[in-house]
Amino acid sequence: MTVGFVMLCHEALNRAAQVARHWAERDCPVVIHVDRRVADKRFDRLVAAMSGYPNVTFSERRRCEWGTWSLVEATQLAVDKMLHQFPEVRHVYLASGSCLPLRPVEELKAYLDRHHDVDFIESVTTEDVPWTVGGLDAERFTLRFPFSWKRRRRLFDTYVRLQRRVGFRRRIPPGLEPHMGSQWWCLTRRTLTRIQDSPERAAHERYFRRVWIPDESYYQTLVRQHSERIESRSLTLSKFDFQGKPHVFYDDHLQLLHRSDCFVARKIWPWSDRLYDVFLKGGDGMARRAEPNPGKIDRIFAKAVERRTRGRSGLYMQSRFPNRGWENGVTCAPYSVLHGFGDLIEDFPTWLHRATDCRVHGHLFGPDRAEFADGQRVYTGALSDSVDLRDYNPEAFLTSLLWNTRGERQSFLYGPRDTGGILSLMVADPNAQISVVSGAWAVPLFRSAQDFAAVRREAARLQKIESAQLALLRSGQTKARVRIWSMADFVEAPMEPLQSIIDEIGTRAARNVSEAPTMVDLTGFGQFLQNLKNEGMQPHLMGDFPVNPNYDPAPAEPRRRPYLMR
Known part of the structure; x- marks a missing residue:
């Protein structure tokens, strides 16, 4: 039994090919979905580069757009192909083309063998989600979102306000309790098969097609119905800033990535040659049995967010300068x-x-x-x-x-x-x-x-x-x-x-x-x-100054009391 990787790719296909070869050479099947918006010539070059690996295949392509159902559909197509074409796969690991393995594949296989019945997916209820950015928590499940947030922002916002004004609310399908979490998961074959072959799949898809950012809620919700054992955490290191944008890792983050003990990290800068050389070619030379723990570096990310949003006292940074009140202290010193x-x-x-x-x-x-x-x-x-x-x-x-x-x-x-x-x-x-x-x-x-x-x-x-x-x-x-x-x-x-x-x-x-x-x-x-x-001007801020401070009139001679002579 082994682990298979589903890769969602849309850019830096040369790096995606590197990672796919790394996994394929270690007996891990790989199914790659390439965004339909990628030019056919680039796609054909990637197919040619993977032609020598029988355990690497490509799923049907879809045009993907952030925050829409298309990302879930692309994942479903790749997962279906993985389950039907590679029966030896016990766990399916979802990754992106910008992901990079941080630990040897053998360590991941051994770890999943010890947790053979565990689904690793971040899955929490909307009341317990502190990281949503954009003002939509539970509303992403009760309103409709037919318009692209990135391409048609004004129409998106107008339609949301209209639904709020008229009091529109969608009905959540019976038996579903919406959950949210990271898009990057590692699920067992059993759980994925139950989700993919569910008789209610069509009804669930109709509902989630109009949910905002369904790739962070579709599998996260349905896994609660079909999984026997859930670990609500991701094995992938994926950090986001205060605006909800993913942190990008560069060569100088090498030691930071080591400390996380995670198996995979995203999002890696495509030109980080040192990271790819260390983790793919030479390895880090450090065998670890530690639990993946991205929380170990949360303190560093919290400091980075604070430095970006608050800055140093008295230093006016580009990220805050025009916004009065955003400065961290008006000046830097007494x-x-x-x-x-x-x-x-x-x-x-x-x-x-x-x-x-x-x-x-x-x-x-x-x-x-x-x-x-x-x-x-x-x-x-x-x-x-x-x-x-x-x-x-x-x-x-x-x-x-x-x-x-x-x-x-x-x-x-x-x-x-x-x-x-x-x-x-x-x-x-x-x-x-x-x-x-x-x-x-x-x-x-x-x-x-x-x-x-x-x-x-x-x-x-x-x-x-x-x-x-x-x-x-x-x-x-x-x-x-x-x-x-x-x-x-x-x-x-x-x-x-x-x-x-x-x-x-x-x-x-x-x-x-x-x-x-x-x-x-x-x-x-x-x-x-x-x-x-x-001259008619009353100076009142100086206090009381006498007109002639040296004037000292002589004291009058005291009158003597009369007395009676006898």
Whole structure:
């Protein structure tokens, strides 16, 4: 007794011939079905290549299309020929032209001898199927699918919606409980004969002709009626991605295929010469009696799916880029945004760099240029300081900067004069640590020599912008870590906020600040704010600054209490 192979082929016929010869030379009958869409010249070459093998034959050809009954019909024709032409076959193994044997045929024969009455087929009820992709589980058995999903997608979807709207439901034939599973099975002659010769075969075929993807449900359902012992698993390694498309194996998957202990794998890239050489010509030199266990490599495939769908934090991949919300983290690393500090402290980036060893940039989103640290014009990753390039996509500018410099903490100045669109990204980013001194934008106006009317207009504009920014920072949807001080509070006690920033972003061991920064001269700033008020503009983000902080009126002489002389 032996095992026979049914092969469904439609492309890479040269590789299919290689595999068929491998099995035929080891006394395994092979029945090949070639898709009717394959050119006759290619088919004739395959027939000629197999002419020297009496145990290789071809079944009647059918035009096959994914998801349709034609695949089941092609399988039935090949199985019928196998059962009638090769009576010594005890198990029939269904494979495709892109399948590749991973273990010696002798091991497969010995394994099936130990399980001579077992049908190996994945067969589970629709309620227990977690892998269906496309929104159709039980509905594939209760609706009709006369149109091709691949060629006539719009008509397919329209007809499905129409059936749902009118409440149409097909009647499942009596005695059938729909099951689903992998198309690739290994069934006993007894079970296949019962299915093929069943008196209800015509009724079953009429029903499954209008089931969606019947090659994953026809044998999987009927085997429950006729099998004496089922192992609901496949002996073929076949993995699918999150879109329901099969994973393709290449030469660099050699060790992965070894680890699966499966007898056959699909889908193999036709140009994987090393895989075909190792598994067909030389063998792997490893005799194994292990159970086929594709679950051993499920963890690797799960990681691959996660990497493809989620990617790495802060890396915007082609598979997700246009879809907002698909990114795995907005940015790849923590960074600090310092709002207002550069207006109050002389050469603040240099001082903070000395205190923390952190990379501190100027106004990366300033109106004139991206102020990279040390005055650089082009920064890591070929990022230009050009305003036009930066503002074409400011979010990509920031995420690229952080990705290109991962491993080094980045900090930069920000304010109401800068490009405002980037703030919404930073507010939604858990990696962002935003420290704000509100109202500090008024200090450069105070120190400027502009006409006061122009100063007033600019102050009103900047205050309006910063008010909107503060409202965004205080919103309930903020995921960034935000701390806000008014300018008056900061000027009164600057070291406490600065110490908290240093403790947060410093790469050195936490320690107290040893070098105090040089604050700008704010003499007369209170009077400046009063002048703005006198001109009709109400500056309210700075806190309470007295008009004359040096004014100290002499205390009035206390009145003496009268007393009575006796």
